[in-house]
Amino acid sequence: MPTFGDLKLSRRDMLMGTAATLALGNAPNTASAQDAGVSGGAVALAAGTPSLAKVSFTVNGAAHDLNLDTRTTLLDALREHLHLTGSKKGCDQGQCGACTVIVEGRRIASCLSLAVMHQGDAITTIEGLGTPDNMHPMQAAFVKHDGYQCGYCTPGQICSAVAMLDEIKAGMPSHVTADLEATPQLTNAELRERMSGNICRCGAYSNIAEAITEVAGSPA
Amino acid sequence: MKPFSFERPNTPAEAAAAAARVDGAKFVAGGTNLLDLMKLQIETPTHLIDVNRLGLDKIEASSDGGLRIGALVRNSDLAADQRVRRDYAVLSRALLAGANGQLRNQSTTAGNLLQRTRCPYFYDTNQPCNKRLPGSGCSALHGFSRQLGIVGTSDACIATHPSDMAVAMRLLDATVQTVNGAGAERRIAIADFHRLPGDTPQIETTLQRGELITAVTLPKPVGGKHIYRKVRDRASFAFALISVAAIVQRDGTGRVALGGVAHKPWRVEAAEAAMPRGAKAVAEQLLAEAMPTEQNAYKRPLVERTLGAVLAEAKG
Numbered sequence: 001m002p003t004f005g006d007l008k009l010s011r012r013d014m015l016m017g018t019a020a021t022l023a024l025g026n027a028p029n030t031a032s033a034q035d036a037g038v039s040g041g042a043v044a045l046a047a048g049t050p051s052l053a054k055v056s057f058t059v060n061g062a063a064h065d066l067n068l069d070t071r072t073t074l075l076d077a078l079r080e081h082l083h084l085t086g087s088k089k090g091c092d093q094g095q096c097g098a099c100t101v102i103v104e105g106r107r108i109a110s111c112l113s114l115a116v117m118h119q120g121d122a123i124t125t126i127e128g129l130g131t132p133d134n135m136h137p138m139q140a141a142f143v144k145h146d147g148y149q150c151g152y153c154t155p156g157q158i159c160s161a162v163a164m165l166d167e168i169k170a171g172m173p174s175h176v177t178a179d180l181e182a183t184p185q186l187t188n189a190e191l192r193e194r195m196s197g198n199i200c201r202c203g204a205y206s207n208i209a210e211a212i213t214e215v216a217g218s219p220a
Numbered sequence: 221m222k223p224f225s226f227e228r229p230n231t232p233a234e235a236a237a238a239a240a241r242v243d244g245a246k247f248v249a250g251g252t253n254l255l256d257l258m259k260l261q262i263e264t265p266t267h268l269i270d271v272n273r274l275g276l277d278k279i280e281a282s283s284d285g286g287l288r289i290g291a292l293v294r295n296s297d298l299a300a301d302q303r304v305r306r307d308y309a310v311l312s313r314a315l316l317a318g319a320n321g322q323l324r325n326q327s328t329t330a331g332n333l334l335q336r337t338r339c340p341y342f343y344d345t346n347q348p349c350n351k352r353l354p355g356s357g358c359s360a361l362h363g364f365s366r367q368l369g370i371v372g373t374s375d376a377c378i379a380t381h382p383s384d385m386a387v388a389m390r391l392l393d394a395t396v397q398t399v400n401g402a403g404a405e406r407r408i409a410i411a412d413f414h415r416l417p418g419d420t421p422q423i424e425t426t427l428q429r430g431e432l433i434t435a436v437t438l439p440k441p442v443g444g445k446h447i448y449r450k451v452r453d454r455a456s457f458a459f460a461l462i463s464v465a466a467i468v469q470r471d472g473t474g475r476v477a478l479g480g481v482a483h484k485p486w487r488v489e490a491a492e493a494a495m496p497r498g499a500k501a502v503a504e505q506l507l508a509e510a511m512p513t514e515q516n517a518y519k520r521p522l523v524e525r526t527l528g529a530v531l532a533e534a535k536g
Contacts, residue, residue: 040338051225069225070268073255093256094323095457106325107295112252116226117270172300175316175456180305196456197320216296 021151055122059084068115074108075099077115078125085178086126086155090180090199097198098123100163101125107163126155129162138162141211149202157198161212164194186216222264232399232434233273240401240430242267247432249292250326252319253335254290260343263289263336264351276434279303285440289466293384295319298329308438310446310465314479317450320457330433333386333413334395334425337483338459339368350376351421353531361513370512370519372482376474377421378513381414381484382459388448391477392486395437401430401485414484421451421483442470445534449526450479462519464526468534470497476527481519489533499528 014179056065059082066081075092078084078101087110090098094112101110102124129137135143138158150153168186176193177184184190191209221372229235239245244266248254257263276290279301298304299315316493317329336342341349348357360368360378367380394410413425427433444467452458463479474495477487491505503524510520 042359050223070224071221092259094252097320097322100322107322108326109322112250112255112323114226114248114251114268116228117248117251117272119273155386162323163383167296167321170300172296173305173312173316175313177316180309180312181302186491193456194321213351 003035011112020109053116053120055116057118057123059123060125067116070114070116072115073111074101074103074113074115074123076121078110081219084125084127087159088152088155090153090156095199096153096156097160098153098156100160100198102159102163105166107160123156126160129158136162138211139217141214143209145174145207145211145214146204147208147211148200148204153198153200155204157195157208160195161208161215162193164191165192165212165216184212188213222259222266224265226270227267228270232271232276232432235269235271235274235405235429236399236403236432236516237401237430238267238269245269245272245430249328249331250294250323251331251526252323252326252477253331257336260345261403262343262345264285265455268536271432280470282437287438288331289436289438291328291435293329295327295329295446296321296324296331298385299324307441308392308446310391310448310467310492311438312467313386313389313448314384314448314450314463317460317463318384319446329385329436332383333389333433333436335383336381336424339379340364342379351379351417352422354420354422365513365515367459367480368513368516369482370516371486372416372419372484372493373511374417374419376419376456377417377483379417379421380480381424381482383485384448384450384460384463384479386410386414387463387465387485389436389438390487391467391475392438392442394431395439397435397437398427398431398433400432405434406431406440407437410485411487417483424483434530442467444474445536447463447530447533449530449533451522451526462522462526464523464530466527466530466534468495468531472531476502476506478523481507481510481523494507496533499524499531503527 003173051070052067053070054067078087088098090096092111095108099109099111100107103121123195138161168184171183172185174183174190174193176189191212246265248268248272276292278290279293280288282288287463290304295315299312305312339360341347342351347359350358358377389410396408396413398406417445446467448465450460450463452460460480462481466476468474475492477485488506494501
């Protein structure tokens with residue numbers, strides 16, 4: 001832990017400080033920002049004028065009322081405004097899955113969704129699934145099976161896997177489901193197809209598949 | 221991302237009226253394509269109208285024996301619907317061949333129809349593109365065109381429509397239902413919904429300003445064997461190089477549509493009479509007007525061979 005005189009900063013505090021500065025650059029909360037309101041009475045903006053809007057949702061069971069620059073993605077709201085930094089920004093264009101969170105029971109790419117689109121929604125992030133002392137079974141299985149190397153994609157992998165198993169339980173088919181009218185089973189081919197929205201550049205796929213398979217309760 | 225104001229209307233009519241009233245307004249549903257383009261400042265709406273709470277998220281039986289799919293039904297829900305899996309399997313298959321689990325949970329029926337091309341030059345703001353900046357020229361004609369269109373193209377644009385779902389909708393003779401800012405409703409046959417590029421590739425559909433898609437309807441099921449075969453560079457989560465959607469009846473008659481070859485889902489009804497005679501005869505008619513580039517000329521034989529595999533599969 002670096003020390004600066006009496007100041008003790010953790011790595012995360014340092015990163016948060018940096019991130020907050022960057023966030024300001026991306027989405028300025030200027031004092032002159034115009035609150036165009038959200039329901040009705042829409043006003044077209046003069047070019048370059050930021051707009052604020054209110055949104056309320058719950059994250060991991062806690063209610064939050066936010067007043068955000070409309071451009072704020074759900075991912076940035078979670079990370080920069082609520083300081084839930086478990087959800088990661090990988091590609092920021094919906095291709096890597098590191099930002100996957102569960103909204104109203106469904107996994108989504110939070111980088112391709114605006115925070116203001118989630119009025120009233122119940123959102124679960126990796127922080128809401130479990131804690132280091134009380135891990136979700138999927139978190140425990142990733143630890144047990146070494147389902148990561150650098151760990152950057154892991155929160156997204158775990159959120160995605162948890163919701164993916166619910167999709168199978170609900171009988172939702174996939175591209176590799178042979179019979180559309182049959183109940184899908186969690187085979188290795190099904191698992192890999194259904195997790196194709198989560199990239200692991202360390203290549204821990206084999207261990208990730210083992211972890212998910214164990215939680216699903218069927219052999220790989 | 222350019223700044224924009226935001227509103228959350230409660231009814232389709234309110235949403236359409238807002239879009240007609242505000243210059244530069246756009247609807248946002250799933251946002252998976254629009255936000256991507258807004259981050260790159262290729263799309264720069266000044267006002268976003270959130271259509272997620274308009275109650276357009278139901279799939280209902282229609283009085284003519286078909287199905288009425290709300291504009292906001294998520295791609296994952298549509299693919300998993302028991303009626304779609306049983307009676308319109310080619311639609312389930314096409315949806316499941318597209319994107320990934322997360323994005324299918326976000327993307328909507330109407331949004332899928334309205335997604336923009338993935339032509340690399342449309343995304344590359346340093347290069348000319350008639351679709352992004354009308355009149356600037358087409359970089360793809362003499363550029364990297366491997367994944368681009370071969371038929372129905374123009375000197376102004378050889379982009380493809382990227383959707384899998386839309387190809388199945390075209391095969392199934394879907395109809396797009398809309399409401400405009402004045403409250404007037406309209407039905408547009410899917411064949412007339414997407415445009416060819418011509419010299420105005422920036423205009424991709426026949427929707428008018430402020431017109432909101434409320435539903436997509438399917439006529440009653442036609443039976444037959446439903447197949448969607450997508451050829452792509454990866455086994456999952458990649459856009460089609462080409463795709464073939466087909467419904468084949470026991471006597472070998474049927475219908476076929478192609479994805480990944482044109483600015484719209486590509487179907488030539490006259491070519492379907494040749495289906496009992498095999499893939500070559502059908503492909504020749506489907507692609508009679510094709511003008512491929514050197515880099516995407518492979519798509520012509522790929523269509524014929526993929527169609528051959530589809531027809532063989534249909535025979536069982």
